[in-house]
Amino acid sequence: RKLGRKLSMLFGGVLFCAGALINGFAKAVWMLIVGRIFWVSELDLPIRLYFRIVFVIFSSVPLYLSEMAPYKYRGALNIGFQLSITVGILAANVLNYGFAKIKGGWGWRLSLGGAMVPALIITVGSLILPETPNSMIERGNQEEARTKLKRIRGIADVDEEFNDLVAASEASRKVEHPWRNLLRRKYRPHLTMAIAIPFFQQLTGINVIMFYAPVLFKTIGFGSDNALMSAVITGGVNVLATIVSIYGVDKWGRRFLFIEGGIQMLICQVVVAICIGVKFGVNGDPGELPRWYAIVVVLFICIYVAGFAWSWGPLGWLVPSEIFPLEIRSAAQSLNVSVNMVFTFAVAQVFMTMLCHLKFGLFLFFGFFVIVMTVFIYFFLPETKNIPIEEMVIVWKEHWFWSRFMSDVDYPNGSIELKKGGDSYHKV
């Protein structure tokens, strides 16, 4: 909050570079450990190039994107963040596939040290990017913010938006304790979403596939090469489906994608559980897996990944970044990222044990959570597409459940009127 979004990103980029260097040149195990502490959140995958970004960047980039974007395209632009993650994962899978074939035992140095490339892009990029007007106003540079807003929007008359931003910032300046505020009654919906959304995102079980696809495919009877190849395939589907959500998020809305994606994931989880259950039972030796059978499993895992990649994947970052009012935004976003990382870590840690004990039931375990989260979205998440961030209070005020927490909250100063049309709002 004090440093602004730009410096936060720079700080993260530098740490990330340091981690990649220490890892790539590691001479001892402790160097690998230190490098990884600097670097990534998935602590148990030693030899894997994973273009993941440290916590600081996760906290600042989605906010940066949502604050910068014109609200009609906010969804699409924000999803650029998740798209980069999926492209990173795909690149990592492809490169690891290649590096694994290098003889002489130094392929892993390329895998780990190669993270310098994205790390440098982040570091240099953060120096070139402009600071957001919101963040400038927050730190008292009003005129600079106005000029910047004109430049970003490409028009001279930015008064309406500028005044909105200033009003929001003034309201936030009066408040000194974003963390304590987060606990206030009127922020109950925000607090709930800051915890529930990242929790549910990880409880879809996506990282079981993302981190362990090769292990999983091998376990169910694929050869080594095919298993690595399948990881490349799921990585590709992940990228393509994320692009679908960029296309649709501001048209079809967040709720539609969440609910459709949830149903799709659930169906696939049940089918995969049945496929694996029928073949393995609970004993665990599949023998030879017929080719058509393997293809069916990979196909349904791909459909599951697609369901995730146009719903919880991108929306898990987008929705929190657009619902928090400025006065709690940084704190709430940090909470969101922390919960996400804690459960990413937890799922990665318990996956092996769960697979051994639950067998095919692992997919049903995550399937159960997918049911819960889909019902949760249906009842508790209001549609946020096409609403300026500064006007977002409207969606809570008109929500059947959350309105009870918002009774003493006013519409923002000089608020434009928003009319509800179907499942979303538009300016009148």
Ligand SMILES: OC[C@H]1O[C@](O)(CO)[C@@H](O)[C@@H]1O
């Ligand atoms: O695309 C899959 C990736 O998306 C995330 O859920 C959120 O960014 C990651 O935890 C996961 O590895």
